[in-house]
Amino acid sequence: MNRSFFYSFTLVTIMLGVMLGFQFRTTSAGNSVAASDRGQELALEKKSLVGDLHEMQMEINDLSTKLDQAGIGQKEAEEALSIELAKIKRFAGLSQVSGPGVEFIVQGQPLQAGAGTEHVLQNITDQHLLKIVNELYCAGSEAAAINGQRITAVSEVRLAGSHINVNGTPIAPPYHIIAIGDASALKGRLELKGGLIDYLNECGISIEAQEKSEVVIPAFTDKLYFEYAKVVQEN
């Protein structure tokens, strides 16, 4: 009795061991592909990549036409180069640009008399403005300015004393933030439920958005001077 019981027990244990091993291998094989709930993320990534690739291909075509043109002679080279330079300057914020976009007016909400609550957090800080601008760029804005100060690659939005400085220039409320891009996309991203505007309203800040068919954004006007950064010369 005892012996037969042990034999069958051994057999079952061996089988179970084999099965466990098999099972383990199937599950870990399944892990090498992305889990199914990543489908959405992948689809979005693909969409953004498709757009990216298209943009890049267009620019490459454009650049190669210009480079071909530059190869013809000095006059053509100058022409091609000045067009390209103008494009780079627009991108960098070195020239005045216009286009469709949104204007945001950001200011503290007026105190409600007799509401009984003090809006201690009502002050608009540099962080709030910085977040708005960042969010606009995330939504695909191509140029932005706060109170006439163009936001460039090295522009700060920072509290200095009692003012907020942008490009080293003090600005004062109400803050006008202008951005060029797909107006409804820019506005939509900020107005998402639980998004930035919701958050700012919670802080006692009112933000008013207006879609405009044309806004003008000034150029960055300071003189360009690089004390530390040197171009890396390629061999």
Added chain:
Amino acid sequence: MTVFNKLKIFYWSIALVSIILGIIFSVQYRIARDIQYIDSILRTQELTVQVDQMKKERDVLQAQLTRMRGQFENLSTGPLAPEIKEGIEPAFIFAGVTEVSGSGVEVTLQDSSALHEPAENPNFYIVHDEDILKVVNELKAAGAEAVAVNEQRLTATTGISCSGPAISLNNKALVPPFVITAVGSPEILAGALNMRGGVVEFLQFCGIEVSVKKLEKITIPAYTGSIKSDYISERDNNDIREGLI
């Protein structure tokens, strides 16, 4: 108990075990097979392959773009009108479309490694887009001339956003540790970050591991993406004077 009886028990138990094993095996087999053929997994696999391939394609195009922009920059050494010639280098540096080097700082931000209570929100201990934004803003205020995060050059239109545990910037997903590099005066840049009540102190208070290194030479790569101008167009100052707005 007789020998016969013993044998009988043995056979019965073997039979039972075999039946159970048979059922388990067939179920197991079917599940394993089904997993391979579930639609969503197939689709995900296909998408993964496509996305990977497109990423490779993007890298190729980016390299091409960078090379072509470099060719344009090299044209400036040729015989050209001086106003174009002198305009090129500063504009390219300022726009971020050329690689630069110089003295500067390297700031590393890492999620907190300290163990925290299970009831606490783990979000408090990881690096957010906002934290990077703060550090970058501080560097710019302290006069940084070029800034990059994990080798991605920041341009005028770069937005920093959160996408799950990664941070998205210039359409690239970056993962921790985040290394922010900036060219400028190492003393001023590091000083601005390490200031009392400054951004480093704040981040450390949040449990994020921050290190600031002053470097004699640091290289910041060029922006490799495309320059979009679907919506902006240039406007001359003349238009304003003529009252066209």
